[in-house]
Amino acid sequence: MPTRPSRASRYKLPSRYSYFVMPLILSSIMTFVVSAISTLKSLGLSEAFFRTWPSAWGLSWLIAFPVLLAVLPLARKLAACLVQPSDAA
Secondary structure, eight states: OOOOOOOOHHHHGGGHHHHEEEHHHHHHHHHHHHHHHHHHHHSSSEEEEEEHHHHHHHHHHHHHHHHHHHHHHHHHHHHHHSSSSSSSS
């Protein structure tokens, strides 16, 4: 009798989507932080910051996500050149 997947695994995407999900998460977090710092430095903690920052974040994410998708294979190759593989294979 086949076992049913757990409730948590039922809502997970198939592993083939990890190529897009990891850059999506990474670009979201990085642009969130960097755009906040940049906008805060330019405008200070003011009402203008809270009006301006969401659009700055959105624009930076629209650029960062496709760039990350394009550059990630190169970054992985460069990292493989710099880091020794682990013994556990």
